[in-house]
Amino acid sequence: MLFLFVVGLIYELNTQNSNVKSIFGNKQPQVTPSPQATISLTNSPTQAEMSLGDKILVEDKNNDRKTAGIKAFAKRDFSSAVNQLQSYIKANRKDPEALIYLNNARIGNSKSHTIAVAAPLGQSGQSIDTANEIMRGVAQAQDEVNQAGGIKGIPLKVMIANDSNNSQVATEVANILAKNLSVLGVVGHFNSDATIAAGEVYQKNQLLAISPTSTAVKISGFGNYIFRTVPSDKLAGQALANYTTAQLGFKRIAVFFNSTSSYSKSLKNEFTDALNQKGAKITAEFDFASSTFKANDNVKQAINQGAEAITLLPDAESLDRALQVAGVNQNQLPLLGGDSPYQIKTLEIGKQNVEGMVLAVPWHRKANAQAEFTQNADRLWGADVNWRTAMAYDATKALIAALQQNPTRSGVQQALSSPNFSAKGASGVVNFLQTGDRNAPIQLVKILRDDNSRSGTGYDFVPL
Structure with a gap:
């Protein structure tokens, strides 16, 4: 019975983009199940490490309003979630997890396109800093496209997945994302070992992934669903x-x-x-x-x-x-x-x-101080960003450009594989070689x- 119940929820997940009113309308959409409901029922050890906004994956000492926002999100009270997260962000501008959840809450259960970001949210402060750097790039791109009206009128939703900077966990994360048919692309993973391990799953299941940070030469030509925005070693x-x-x-x-x-x-x-x-x-x-x-x-x-x-x-x-x-x-x-x-x-x-x-x-802020991305990042985060943020932004912008052409998994892959593909990124034009590499300085x-x-x-x- 439990199996049939879970299957039923997965079916609801894959049909979530029904004819509900867009986020850009004035009416709050009716509450219906969303993707994280399926995630929450899995027995995988990574189930608690994925969230669209119903779980805090990056703890903060001064997070009362963030906690309230997440609780409201979990109850599908998206209006309250938006209010709480907006208040929290005013005093915590550097928190990309909160901005992603805010944009997801604004969408509520309206029709949306979903991508995931796989970040190394380990136990160490260093790992969390790295994860935040990556998530800032994704959050900024999501915020920009949704503020501009979405992808042909449809907003972008982002799921955060924690791979703990671990190859085994990355594989588990990839398997869960691959089975979640609402996820149309992945930004990740952080280190090369995690990208290689998870890449086998993505390639087998034809879910496109773009790593913003994995540079190992072995990733070149790894598969036609594996790309990266960072130059190789x-x-x-x-x-x-x-x-x-x-x-x-x-x-x-x-x-x-x-x-x-x-x-x-x-x-x-x-x-x-x-x-x-x-x-x-x-x-x-x-x-x-x-x-x-x-x-x-x-x-x-x-x-x-x-x-x-x-x-x-x-x-x-x-x-x-x-x-x-x-x-x-x-x-x-x-x-x-x-x-x-x-x-x-x-x-x-x-x-x-x-x-x-x-x-x-791959990139430095001072060498790109006048770029639109850099100027917007300064205003949004109130602090300098580094190359990991820039490359994650480029990966997300590439997925957005592909979704504009054809918002399906195969359509995203075909778009990025085209020799005519290009997207405007933090470090200039984003396009890819046949190997999935980016020929960047x-x-x-x-x-x-x-x-x-x-x-x-x-x-x-x-x-x-």
Whole structure:
């Protein structure tokens, strides 16, 4: 009986876009079941980690109004949910989860197109910061399109899914989203391992996913339903190698990486290949995941083996060890790195030990200060946004443009696969190669001291 009940709810979910009055009318729509009802009845361990607005996935100490809004949403009292969330956001502008729920509450049960964002809402503050950065890009794009009248008059609804920055959980999330036929596309996942694991599910079930942050080369050509708005590690590796040899004039480099991370291994391999092509080489390799890793000993070994610079290529999980290396190095050797260390934690903990470090990232606010996206982001969030927000915005804008052409799963895939496809994004035109990759430039940034820093740490990432 329970099985038949759940099937019945799934049927209601897949027919939710019935002839109800649009959000853009003045009348509050009648209350009918919405997608999260099905999610709530699953026995999956991820069931409590998905929400259209009936659960708080990002806790906040000062969230009484947010909690009230979520409770109202769960009761389908969308008018009260809107009022409570609007009041909360006035004092908490940086909260993208609240803005997504607000826009979903405004839609209520009116006809809508639904996409999901899979974010790494783990237990650590660092993971939650990253998730918020990604969700800000999605929230901003959703807010803009709905404020402008929707997708041919139909608003965009966003479901938030927590993959806990874990490949197994990402697979579970992907399976749930794939079975939810109202979900027409996914923005995610964060790390390359999660994207690869979930990508197998999306590809099998023909649900298109666009990762804003996964850069591993393995994702290139992974499947015709898997895309990304961030350049691959091949381009980042080449940019770092070019800077190392052409600008610094170095030929002997020590590299630190995490052998358990697809991203870290991928970037290390691409950087190594690019160096070799320029007559330079890796003189020493050190694995953050090794049981023999010791920052003090490894830095000494790198220096003794003639390294002229250290390249730190941690993933999110090994960033702390990378900062240990920077602390031991104390600017003895110049530091370089990929996009993972581009976060405030690097500035807060690294301070003078990371001053002068050069990173390869997809986008920087200062280099795009006059862009429409940047100006709108400043007004919306009241704070600087980074490359993760920009790439997530681009992924969402790409899905919106595809939905305008054909709001079905196969239609979205066909639109993005077309050589004529383009969407206006934070970093210019968004389009894709046949491999699902985006041929976009890499921006090098340098950590510089600034007593009036925008980050508030005394240091900033500054574009070169």
